[in-house]
Amino acid sequence: MNAVEIRNVSKVFNAGRPNAVEALVDIDLTIEPGEFVSLIGPSGCGKSTELRLIANLLEPTTGEISVNAKPARQARLDQDYGMAFQQAGLFEWRTVTKNVELPLELKGWDKERRRARALEMLDLVKLSDFADHLPWQLSGGMQQRVAIARALAARPSLLLMDEPFGALDEMTREHMQAELLRICAETSTTVVFVTHSIPEAVYLSTRVVVMSPRPGRTKVVIDVDLGAERNVDTREDPAFFRKVTEVREALRGMPIGGPDDMALEP
Amino acid sequence: MFALSLVLVAVLWALYKWVGPQDGGKLFGLTVLPRANDTAMPHVWEMLSRYARPERRGATGSIALVVLSGAWFTFRLALTGFVIGASVGIALAVLMARYKVIERGLLPYLVVSQTIPLIALAPLVVSWGGKLHIGGFEWPRWLSASVLGAFLAFFPVAVGTLRGLTSAPQPASLELMDSYASSWWQTLVKLRFPAAVPFMIPALKLGASASVIGVVVAELSTGLAGGVGRLIIEYSRESTSDPAKVFTAVFAAAAIGLAMAGLVGLIDLAASRNRRPKDVLA
Numbered sequence: 411m412n413a414v415e416i417r418n419v420s421k422v423f424n425a426g427r428p429n430a431v432e433a434l435v436d437i438d439l440t441i442e443p444g445e446f447v448s449l450i451g452p453s454g455c456g457k458s459t460e461l462r463l464i465a466n467l468l469e470p471t472t473g474e475i476s477v478n479a480k481p482a483r484q485a486r487l488d489q490d491y492g493m494a495f496q497q498a499g500l501f502e503w504r505t506v507t508k509n510v511e512l513p514l515e516l517k518g519w520d521k522e523r524r525r526a527r528a529l530e531m532l533d534l535v536k537l538s539d540f541a542d543h544l545p546w547q548l549s550g551g552m553q554q555r556v557a558i559a560r561a562l563a564a565r566p567s568l569l570l571m572d573e574p575f576g577a578l579d580e581m582t583r584e585h586m587q588a589e590l591l592r593i594c595a596e597t598s599t600t601v602v603f604v605t606h607s608i609p610e611a612v613y614l615s616t617r618v619v620v621m622s623p624r625p626g627r628t629k630v631v632i633d634v635d636l637g638a639e640r641n642v643d644t645r646e647d648p649a650f651f652r653k654v655t656e657v658r659e660a661l662r663g664m665p666i667g668g669p670d671d672m673a674l675e676p
Numbered sequence: 677m678f679a680l681s682l683v684l685v686a687v688l689w690a691l692y693k694w695v696g697p698q699d700g701g702k703l704f705g706l707t708v709l710p711r712a713n714d715t716a717m718p719h720v721w722e723m724l725s726r727y728a729r730p731e732r733r734g735a736t737g738s739i740a741l742v743v744l745s746g747a748w749f750t751f752r753l754a755l756t757g758f759v760i761g762a763s764v765g766i767a768l769a770v771l772m773a774r775y776k777v778i779e780r781g782l783l784p785y786l787v788v789s790q791t792i793p794l795i796a797l798a799p800l801v802v803s804w805g806g807k808l809h810i811g812g813f814e815w816p817r818w819l820s821a822s823v824l825g826a827f828l829a830f831f832p833v834a835v836g837t838l839r840g841l842t843s844a845p846q847p848a849s850l851e852l853m854d855s856y857a858s859s860w861w862q863t864l865v866k867l868r869f870p871a872a873v874p875f876m877i878p879a880l881k882l883g884a885s886a887s888v889i890g891v892v893v894a895e896l897s898t899g900l901a902g903g904v905g906r907l908i909i910e911y912s913r914e915s916t917s918d919p920a921k922v923f924t925a926v927f928a929a930a931a932i933g934l935a936m937a938g939l940v941g942l943i944d945l946a947a948s949r950n951r952r953p954k955d956v957l958a
Contacts, residue, residue, distance in 0.1 A: 467854055486857050493855045499848045503870045503950045512866070516856045544950055570855075 411479045413568055413600040414441040414464055419473030421459055432625035433459045437473070439619065439628070441600060443567065446591075448603045448611035448618045450657065456626025457604045458572055464602060465493055465570050477568060489517060491568040492561030496576045498553035500545040500560075506532065507541045510560045517564060531559040534593060551582040558590070562597060569594070569601045576606065584645075587613055591640055608661070612636075612653045613645060620660040630660050686720045693717050718920040723927075726920040739924055743907060747928040750891055750903035753818055754936060757825020758887040762880060764826065765833030772834075773841040773868070774860065790831050794890060798824055798897040821900055825890035829883035836879020840872025874951075877944045884936035892929055904929045 421434040434456040441447050449457035462468045463475055466482040477485035485491065492513070500509045510528040519527075532538050535555040545553055554574055561569055575583045587610060594601055605611050611618045615634050622629040634653050636644055644650055696712030710716060727740040768786070772779035801823055805815040845867050853863045895905025904925050911922035 462851075465855055467851055486855065489856060491855070493852065495848045495852070497846070497848050499846060499852055501849070501867070501870065503873070505950070513856050515866070516853075516858050516862060546951075 411443070412440050412476070413443045413445065413478065414439065414602065415474075415476045415479075416440070416460075416464070417474045419463060419470045419475060421456070421463060421468065422471045425471060434463075434626040436627055439631075441602065443600050444598060445617060446594065446601045446603065446615045448605055448615040449621060450605055450608065450611045450618055451621030451626070451629075451661065452623055454626070455621040455623040457621055459626065460621075461570055461572055461602060461604050465491065489513060489564050490566055491570050492564065492566040493570045494554070494557045494561045494572070494574045496573040498545070498550070498557040500553055500556055502545050504545075505541070506537065506543050506545070506548070506556050509545065509556055510563050512560060513564045527563060528559075531563050532556075534562070534596065535559045535589070549582075550578055551586055554578065554586060555589070558593065562593070562599065565597070567600060569599050571601065571603045573604055573606065575610065583610070588641070590614065608654055608657050609645070612650060612657060613640065618653075618657055620657060632656055632660065689717070690720055693719065715916055715919045718923065723920045723923045726918075726924050739921070743904065743924050743928045746902065746904045746907045746925065747932055750888070750895065750905065750929070751932050751935060753822045753895075753903065754825050754884075754888045754891045754932060755939075756819075757822040757891055758829050758884050758936060760822065761826035761829025761887055762833045762883055765830035765879075765883065766837050768830070768834045769837035769841055770864065772838050773864075779838070786831060786834060789827070794824060794828070794893045795897045797827070798894045801894075802898050817898075817900055818902075820898060821891045821894035821903075824894040825887035828890035829887040832879045832882035832886060833876075836882070837872060837876050840875030840879075841868045844868070844871040844875055846871075873947045877940065877947070880940045880943065881937050884940050885933045888929065888933045888936055904932070 416437050416439040419434065419437040420432070423431045423433055437460060439447075439460075449460055451457050459468065463470050464477065464482060466475075466486040475482040478490050480488070480490070500506075501512070504512070507525065507528045510531050511524045514524040514527060529538065529541060532541055535558055537552060537555055537559070540548060540552065545556070548556065557574070558569075561571075575586050578586060590601075591614060593599075601614075603611070603614060612634055618632045618634055620629045620632065621627065632653070636647065636649055636653070693712050696717075697709060698711065698713045702708070714722075727743070728738050730737060731739040731742045768782070772782060798820070802817065802820045805817070805820045805823070808815040841864070849867055849871070850863070853867055858866070891903070892905040892908070894900065895903045896909055900906065907925040908922060908929065911918075911925050914921055
């Protein structure tokens with residue numbers, strides 16, 4: 411059973427109107443359980459759109475998407491995946507624990523079961539000491555860890571992440587990347603990860619999908635074979651640099667997006 | 677801070693009485709500055725000490741007791757009006773947030789409703805109320821005043837809550853709720869309402885003071901006895917012989933407004949206790 415299967419998908423915004431935009435064309439992607447797949451490309455290449463199609467927050471114009479062998483919509487209704495965004499998006503009126511409990515509340519779990527699972531998740535992201543804190547009392551990196559705990563609270567098999575570390579400083583970011591790999595290994599979660607950062611994509615992924623803009627399409631898929639165990643030394647491994655170069659070469663020559671575009675490198 | 681500003685107002689009042697023209701400032705025959713004589717502007721001390729004297733010659737007890745019981749009467753009416761108005765306002769906001777069509781159709785009428793002069797509406801509501809007999813329920817006269825308070829109170833609450841419900845939640849938070857397959861009502865309760873609190877509190881404060889105005893005006897125009905509205909009318913007839921008297925009731929009306937706003941402040945305290953201090957508006 412594939413974790414994600416995208417067949418022949420395209421997405422047109424405002425279809426049939428003068429301001430129609432072709433966001434994605436001819437997307438095919440199959441992700442197996444346990445994979446860590448990054449989508450990378452300049453602004454406007456549709457990588458966030460592709461993630462939202464998998465999440466069924468958007469419907470594809472043509473083609474089919476299945477998650478855990480069910481239609482994407484059913485997978486969303488069953489909460490088969492967890493999601494994390496660039497902004498942690500914690501509810502400021504809820505304590506850290508209550509934020510992690512949110513998806514469980516919506517599933518109708520009773521209070522004690524929710525609480526127990528939330529504390530377990532906070533333990534996983536090493537924030538047990540902050541269970542009763544409020545979001546504004548935490549640093550950006552800690553907030554993002556709470557968001558990851560929230561995304562994983564219902565133990566989904568799939569984690570969808572949209573530039574989750576984009577707003578963090580470089581040092582926090584590298585730390586969070588290592589933490590994410592540890593968490594995914596412990597929970598054997600499949601991840602689809604949208605990023606602007608080449609080293610981030612290479613460090614985290616088993617596969618990097620390089621996309622090109624206008625209209626968004628898959629340019630090339632690069633396998634990253636750096637071994638299952640990745641640590642600080644991985645970042646200085648010549649094999650790591652070769653992969654970074656390979657992804658950069660693939661991105662070369664693409665038009666760069668508008669002023670809202672972030673640098674392709676951190 | 678509030679006490680200090682009260683003193684400041686009293687000082688300004690006394691200062692104007694001292695320098696202001698006794699018969700008002702006239703420009704081309706029009707009075708442009710208020711008269712500073714003792715009939716139009718009694719001394720601050722005169723107005724305060726009036727509370728200690730009886731309501732009228734021969735009456736026992738001070739006028740303060742009369743005004744206080746009138747204020748309590750009006751306060752209860754205003755509170756009833758506010759509760760009705762706020763409930764209707766919030767219900768309308770939810771309805772408009774849920775169905776865009778209803779917002780487009782209804783909002784213009786709500787705006788128009790606020791342009792109807794209350795004075796014209798008050799006797800109508802009283803007469804409609806008098807004709808209402810639902811089962812054993814008799815429409816009491818005071819309820820008409822509360823309904824008029826509610827009529828003024830619902831509008832700011834509806835508009836403020838609508839804005840809070842629709843624009844306060846972050847788009848990413850709404851996407852997050854979608855990703856959990858949350859129903860519209862679940863999203864309303866868990867996200868939209870809590871996020872809307874900073875918008876709702878100022879709206880509720882406006883609604884609370886509007887309700888007091890509505891009730892006082894209703895008392896004035898329907899002749900409902902027992903509240904400060906009626907006292908203001910009665911006392912103002914004596915403004916030449918006892919100019920300080922009417923102010924005792926006017927201050928009481930202002931105090932009711934403050935008490936109502938204070939109640940909303942308590943709601944605010946309860947609803948915003950988790951928020952970062954500076955994030956709380958108003």
